Amino acid sequence: MDRAEFIEALHLIEKEKGIDKEIIFEAIEASLVSACKKNFGSNQNIKVVIDRETGNVACYAQREVVEEVMDEQNEIDLMAARILNPSYQIGDTVDLEVTPRDFGRVAAQTAKQVVVQKFREAEREILYNQYITKEREVVTAIVQRKERRNIIVQMGKIDAVLAANEQIPGEQYNFMDRIKVYVLEVKQTPKGPQIYVSRTHPELVKRLFEQEVPEVHDGTVEIKSIAREAGSRTKIAVYSKDENVDALGACVGQNGYRVNVIVNELGGEKIDVINWSEDPKEFIAAALSPSKVLAVAINEAEQSAKIVVPDHQLSLAIGKEGQNARLSAKLTGWRIDIKSETQARETNFLAEDPVEETEDAAEEMTEIMEESAEAVETAAEETAVEETQEEA
The missing domain is CATH 3.30.1480.10 (NusA, N-terminal domain)
Structure with a gap:
């Protein structure tokens, strides 16, 4: 030349x-x-x-x-x-x-x-400039191979690393499987961009809801918090900025279609969608779904809450190996202690909180327990009616 x-x-x-x-x-x-x-x-x-x-x-x-x-x-x-x-x-x-x-x-x-x-x-x-924009986003990747415990997936022109600790426990990754991954980090190296992705990050669930639910995508429905144990269960708290839009209904979809699409993408991981509330008592009670909550007493100084549930729902509220209570605590940011109604009455559970020792607080606790008793009676009556209807 x-x-x-x-x-x-x-x-x-x-x-x-x-x-x-x-x-x-x-x-x-x-x-x-x-x-x-x-x-x-x-x-x-x-x-x-x-x-x-x-x-x-x-x-x-x-x-x-x-x-x-x-x-x-x-x-x-x-x-x-x-x-x-x-x-x-x-x-x-x-x-x-x-x-x-x-x-x-x-x-x-x-x-x-x-x-x-x-x-x-x-x-x-x-390549780096192209992929750095995908950081903290969800993309579709194609499984290529396994390297030791890592899974190598293809993202367009470049491979990404799905590390062992970012894989959903028990999930199988086969050659040419198409999976959704959350882009954790894009690093520039002498050999070119290095991309790390995740299937366990809570933000993966959030981004999937943004893709699947138009109301979340456009900001009408806001995802306030997420607590996740990948491969098992996720709790997600949602709030609607428009009083005419049902946040929970929008996320679940007709006959559960929208949330089921996400469940299937995550390999059958259970997802509880609950309504967020600025009232901590309401929020904590909702977070313990699917169990019913009879009473909530909070200690704001310690960010702790005492919960009373019906006797027959104590194990449901706590969950298998404590999962439901653990995720609820993570979702709300409050430390949670749960007792059945019988345990609460026998131990004077709600009145033991040092913050609630004032005269006003004592009256409030009495009212809560009375309301709890009424709620239990109502629940019992509803159960009796349901049993009668089933027998009929």
């Missing part, structure tokens, strides 16, 4: 690849400085200049103009400098051309290496 073709190729690279040709020129010049120093000594100040129009390459030894030369490799006296150009003054820099005879061949080889390197850097930068 002659010089004219080289310049034309740089223009084409700039246009098609978006790589500024000036960056390539500067990189080639910097590389050629090293080549020059091999000939003239590494202590010399060397400058390489490529003519941007013709492609001609020149190598210069730079000398500082001084009154008395102490370093012959880097200095020149004023008289010698003025022979070259009468306008030189003390402190100026003189460029003496020292271009080696075979420097054109060296320059061509260096230029090729630099262009290839810049191509790779540009490709990496383009």
Whole structure:
């Protein structure tokens, strides 16, 4: 390739690849400085200049103009400098051309290496810029292979890593399976972008609701908090900014269609959708769904809550291995202690809270217990009616 073709190729690279040709020129010049120093000594100040129009390459030894030369490799006296150009003054820099005879061949080889390197850097930068926008988003990936305990998935032009601790417990990943993943991080590395994804992150559930529920996508329904134990159960608290829109109904969908799409995407993981409330008592009671709550006493100073549930629903409220209570606590941000109605009455459970020891608080607790008793009686009556209807 002659010089004219080289310049034309740089223009084409700039246009098609978006790589500024000036960056390539500067990189080639910097590389050629090293080549020059091999000939003239590494202590010399060397400058390489490529003519941007013709492609001609020149190598210069730079000398500082001084009154008395102490370093012959880097200095020149004023008289010698003025022979070259009468306008030189003390402190100026003189460029003496020292271009080696075979420097054109060296320059061509260096230029090729630099262009290839810049191509790779540009490709990496383009890929990085393309995928950094997907960080904290949900994308569809295709399972490629297993590397030790990690799963490698394909995201468009690049592979991503689904680490062992980001995989849903018990979930099987087969070649060419299409799965939704949450993009945790996109890192730029010398080998190109490195992407890490997750199937266990709570935000995956949130993003899936945004994709599946138009009211969540447009902001009418807001997801206030999420508590998740991947592969088993998720609780999600929702709130409608429009009083005419039922947040829970919008998320569940007709006959549960919308939430079931997400459940299926997560391999059958159970999802409880509840209404968020700014009243902590209401919110905590809703969070313990599907169990019914008879009474809630809160201690704001300790961010703790005491819950009373019907005797027959204590195990339901706590959940298998404490999961329901654990997720409810995580969802609400309150520490939760649950007792059955019988246990609460026998231990004076609600009145034990030190914050509730004032006269007003004691009256309030009495009212709560009375309301609890009424609620239990009502529940018993409803159960009796239902049993009668079933018998009929």
